[in-house]
Amino acid sequence: MSSLVDRFIRYVKINTQSAEGQNCVPSTPCQHDLAKVLGEELRGLGLSDVTVTENAYVCATLPANCEGAPAIGFCAHIDTALEVTGKNVKPRLVENYDGGDVVLNAAENVVLSPKVFPELNDHKGETLIVTDGTTLLGADDKAGVAEIMTAVEYMTRHPEFKHGKIVVCFCPDEEIGHGAKLWDLDRYGADFAYTVDGGGTGTFSYETFNAAQAHVKIKGVAVHPGTAKNKMINAAMVAVEFAASLPPAETPPHTELYEGYYHMTGITGGVEEAEMTYIIRDHDTATFEARKEHFRLLVRQLNERWGRELAELEMHDQYYNMAVPLQKRMDIVNTALKAYEMAGVTPKIIAARGGTDGSQLSFRGLLTPNLFIGGYNCHGKYEYAVVGSMEKCVKVILNIVQLYAEGKQVK
Structure with a gap:
């Protein structure tokens, strides 16, 4: 099993469901469980200035190994949605998906079918990660967390890979609208950032709702x-x-x-x-x-x-539409689109019918569009992730870093 899949499966088994109507951050104490795990993993990878705050924010820095490159942030959220329980998630792999129905839970007649979810037709022959039909999966946004961690691991294991300063932040309570509000942007300075919190393969968003x-x-x-x-x-x-x-x-x-x-x-x-x-x-x-x-x-x-x-x-x-401030720095958008193409991914630019941590961050001055995660049907028991898509996301992250390190960003 790849480190990416292993990480993802470990993360989704940790309940981090947030809750409405609480006067504390995080809204649920269980979010600390994953935050502590991520902090330890980042320390084990050798990142510097690793902090796990009392509000379950996890932040860390990978120092630059080349000159002239901008500091780039990558952000994902650790909480999962409220619509379906996130307790006792039991993920399983469907290898070499044959294009037919996937029975998630025979006793409750929960079936993941391409007749209802036609996007499945795009993933014949690939490996899917699905639920047992009683919980959500948590790809939103633990796929994003795993993809960032895997990209960071690659950079630490390959010192020949040139990169500027990399800033990592994992946030609590995004699903209830809190998200990145308490990210200490002064301490963990980045010139711009990307949230890894999108949808299916190739989706890219730099517009959100107000x-x-x-x-x-x-x-x-x-x-x-x-x-x-x-x-x-x-x-x-x-x-x-x-x-x-x-x-x-x-x-x-x-x-x-x-x-x-x-x-x-x-x-x-x-x-x-x-x-x-x-x-x-x-x-x-x-x-x-x-x-x-x-x-x-x-x-x-x-x-x-x-x-x-x-x-x-x-x-x-x-929150507000992050397209407004991003118009000032379209290289952040265009370079990401080039990174998609380098990874063999056709970009699908969509106006997000929702918000991301990037909405808040962009209006706080840290311009932050949103990359895909390779997850589908999020927030429900029919949620699934595509391993190949998750691997491509890791490549996109690394490609963005490489383009800026080599001065090949696209204006």
Whole structure:
């Protein structure tokens, strides 16, 4: 088994699922378990200034072995998504995939099928890493972690490979919007960076959504239903009324590419009170601001219809489209695309319908587009990783480093 696959399998067996609604970083103590492992591995590889912080950030530096090259950062996140459990992950290899159905769990009739996931047709003859049908896999983003670690190992084992200063950072809580906020950019200085947190083979993103989160709280009036006429205000029903006022075509199941959306991520409540949580997304800055204003308008109109302040809105921005600052340094993008071609990978430039740690980092001054990881169907029990794609990602990382070390970056 290759060191890349071995690492990945070890990492995904460590539960690092983050959690919403916590007032601490990391949001779950289990994220420290992987952080400590990574810190020890980086020390074992001989990197300098290795730190594992109380917030489960893992940072380290590989000093340059040549002059004139920029300092490049590589970043991935250690937490996994919330939709499906990340406990007791049991990965297995499907070697020489034959193009048919892969039974993940016969007892629960969980089948990974190309009829449902046609991307599988692109991987006949390759080795897949799949789940047992009861958990997610954790390729998002432990594939990225393993790929960065493997690239760093290569550089330490091959002193003839020329590179500038390499900065590594693994972050907690990306899946709940915290991510790289506490990365100490002054201590671990890089001229620019790449997140390794994308999707399938060849995908590359330097555009993301602009993002906001909104909480709508409804205060109702509870009265015995037998004497409720002209008195009761059912907060749950008012919440349903508000949800119905949003354009149904502007929700995730009806949008793609550059189309933004409103997405209810949770709703709770009863007669006395109810609460809804939404995320608001759009690539275009002006349209993003208009969406937020439309949301405020709907809240005002709801209160006007009822003649009282039933609805209370709390809304805050989460991240912004990193394409805006990246326009200043397109060599960071173009050199990565050249690195893809050198690795035999056809680039597929996509506007990410989400955010990455690069969104935060780019607006903090560290320009950071996003490389692919070779993972598919992330956040669910049908998640799988393609070993060949993961290996190509490692080559892309090394190619980027090599191009800049040799002064062959693409303007």
